[in-house]
Amino acid sequence: MRITSVTATPIAIPLARPFHWRSGVQESANLVLFTVETDEGATGYGESICEDTAAVVAYGNLMARAFVGRSPGDVEAILGELWRDGRWRFYSHWSQQIASGIEVACWDALGKALGVPASTFLGGRVREEVDFMAFPQGDTVEELAEDAAALAREGHRVVYLKVGRVHRDDEEIVSAVRDAIGPEPLLRVDANEAWDVPGAVDSIRRLEAYDLDWVEQPIAAGNVSGLAWIRGSIETKVAADQAVFTNHELRLVLEQEAADAIVIGSHETGGIWRLRQLAHLAETYGIPVNRHACVESAISTFAALQVMACLPNLTIGNQVMHHLLSEQVVTTPLDLTGGRVTVPDAPGLGFELDLDAVERFTVR
Numbered sequence: 001m002r003i004t005s006v007t008a009t010p011i012a013i014p015l016a017r018p019f020h021w022r023s024g025v026q027e028s029a030n031l032v033l034f035t036v037e038t039d040e041g042a043t044g045y046g047e048s049i050c051e052d053t054a055a056v057v058a059y060g061n062l063m064a065r066a067f068v069g070r071s072p073g074d075v076e077a078i079l080g081e082l083w084r085d086g087r088w089r090f091y092s093h094w095s096q097q098i099a100s101g102i103e104v105a106c107w108d109a110l111g112k113a114l115g116v117p118a119s120t121f122l123g124g125r126v127r128e129e130v131d132f133m134a135f136p137q138g139d140t141v142e143e144l145a146e147d148a149a150a151l152a153r154e155g156h157r158v159v160y161l162k163v164g165r166v167h168r169d170d171e172e173i174v175s176a177v178r179d180a181i182g183p184e185p186l187l188r189v190d191a192n193e194a195w196d197v198p199g200a201v202d203s204i205r206r207l208e209a210y211d212l213d214w215v216e217q218p219i220a221a222g223n224v225s226g227l228a229w230i231r232g233s234i235e236t237k238v239a240a241d242q243a244v245f246t247n248h249e250l251r252l253v254l255e256q257e258a259a260d261a262i263v264i265g266s267h268e269t270g271g272i273w274r275l276r277q278l279a280h281l282a283e284t285y286g287i288p289v290n291r292h293a294c295v296e297s298a299i300s301t302f303a304a305l306q307v308m309a310c311l312p313n314l315t316i317g318n319q320v321m322h323h324l325l326s327e328q329v330v331t332t333p334l335d336l337t338g339g340r341v342t343v344p345d346a347p348g349l350g351f352e353l354d355l356d357a358v359e360r361f362t363v364r
Helices: 053-066 075-085 088-114 118-122 141-154 170-181 197-210 224-231 247-255 272-284 298-308 355-363
Strands: 003-021 024-038 043-049 129-131 158-162 186-190 212-216 237-240 261-264 289-291 340-342
Touching (some): 003 053, 024 053, 024 088, 043 088, 043 298, 053 075, 075 088, 075 272, 088 298, 118 272, 118 298, 141 158, 141 170, 158 170, 224 247, 247 261, 247 272, 261 272, 272 289
Parallel strands (some): 186 212, 212 237, 261 289
Antiparallel strands (some): 024 043, 129 340
């Protein structure tokens, strides 16, 4: 079985309501759908996140040359040649974000051709169910607290909250959300690199009064020694996210003992195969991993489920964001009520694409 073509399709999907975080407000998801066709009739789908779809389409078409003519299962060899023969490795974060969409589509096509779920190729399952976070949405304290309370009533075990937003009082928000959800759910906060080192320590110490489980990426990703210093200065656990997109970056964080948990996703690491490898590296240090989500469609969630099922060191409360979209590009349901989701056992990634929806979002 050989890949005969790789097609990049730009799509734009509105969010159900504006998404507020440290970097501003987002109202839609710009994505590129990658379609991998094979000579045996199997078709696989993946997606890349982006700001500018035109740039991802252009780079994706160039990268696709390394995939055409190869088996969709030759992912390790293809990626090795791609990084060795081109300049992609000089811009690893950008390149991995694009390659991930094609890589995921390869596993989908291979699984469909062989009639097995993609988890078969990722080490096999150690679980049949994955736990996702509750992600309250809103701008004001009242909106966030109300949404958090509703999600906690559904039975979510982890509530995830953005902090570090300009002109917003983090302590007021965290206090209101903790009151709304009660003492039982774990409460995690993510500052998205908003603070400097002393500011992070001060902010986290104030927020610790509300029983935090962990604080995610409080300072700039490149400051690993600063992250380690913060970890030694507070009681709350520290999770690294933007600091661990590559093997090299993750190794630095682990060697400097800068994090209690690692948050990684397929977009940033270059696909679900690389995500699996990074998770294993963290496991060798005894560190758990949590799945990172972006503003993405359910395609990314289905792909993540296949690899999360294979990770022994996976936490509860993994990240998910496809439900923030106003519409979906798949017809396969994925119920997030209460956070517990059964991993699909259908071939490939386990979903059916809604071609009519793709057409609408391409036109948009």
